[in-house]
Amino acid sequence: MLFKREVLEGIASGRIDRVFRVWAQPRVRAGSTQRTWAGIIVIDSVTPVTPEEITEQDAQRSGFQDRAALLTALSKSTKEGGYHRVMLHLGASDPRSELAGNADLTNQELADLKTTLDTIDTRSRRTPWTREVLRLIEEHPGLRAQDLAEHLNRDKLPFKADVRRLKALGLTQSLETGYRLSPRGQTLMTYLRSTPD
Numbered sequence: 001m002l003f004k005r006e007v008l009e010g011i012a013s014g015r016i017d018r019v020f021r022v023w024a025q026p027r028v029r030a031g032s033t034q035r036t037w038a039g040i041i042v043i044d045s046v047t048p049v050t051p052e053e054i055t056e057q058d059a060q061r062s063g064f065q066d067r068a069a070l071l072t073a074l075s076k077s078t079k080e081g082g083y084h085r086v087m088l089h090l091g092a093s094d095p096r097s098e099l100a101g102n103a104d105l106t107n108q109e110l111a112d113l114k115t116t117l118d119t120i121d122t123r124s125r126r127t128p129w130t131r132e133v134l135r136l137i138e139e140h141p142g143l144r145a146q147d148l149a150e151h152l153n154r155d156k157l158p159f160k161a162d163v164r165r166l167k168a169l170g171l172t173q174s175l176e177t178g179y180r181l182s183p184r185g186q187t188l189m190t191y192l193r194s195t196p197d
Contacts, residue, residue, distance in 0.1 A: 099170030
């Protein structure tokens with residue numbers, strides 16, 4: 001499921017504990033989880049509902065001003081299917097977020113990260129790419145993935161897959177649009193600039 005930033009902020013604060021979706025078949029199930037920048041979202045239940053079963057409390061606990069506003073938003077969906085109430089809560093924080101926020105790295109940790117990047121580049125079927133992508137994100141924070149990929153004459157989806165590999169190392173963070181270097185990534189880039197290959 002996709003979540004708008006304001007919805008994730010509401011889930012993180014506890015203000016939002018449900019969302020509504022138009023689905024022919026549920027896309028998530030109770031007990032499943034989803035990683036987001038706000039943390040790991042846990043799905044508590046998924047229930048088909050009629051418009052009459054949607055309450056004022058549903059609207060307010062899903063981030064809408066009132067029931068009418070929620071029903072209007074749902075009616076504008078271009079998807080076919082019925083309405084579903086998805087109850088959820090914020091579980092554990094995403095370990096990648098904690099990793100990304102740690103900029104206090106020892107020289108050994110930085111050297112190990114450098115070795116990891118070297119290994120990724122060596123095993124790549126293309127030319128080495130890790131530092132090039134990190135530099136590009138550093139120079140263009142918030143730029144769309146499509147535009148970043150075009151800078152490198154690459155397709156968007158493979159480019160995004162590469163950024164996910166860097167994110168798994170805690171080096172980048174996803175924004176509502178585009179990416180930025182994490183504090184950990186910024187520390188590494190400073191180290192790489194001061195360390196000869």
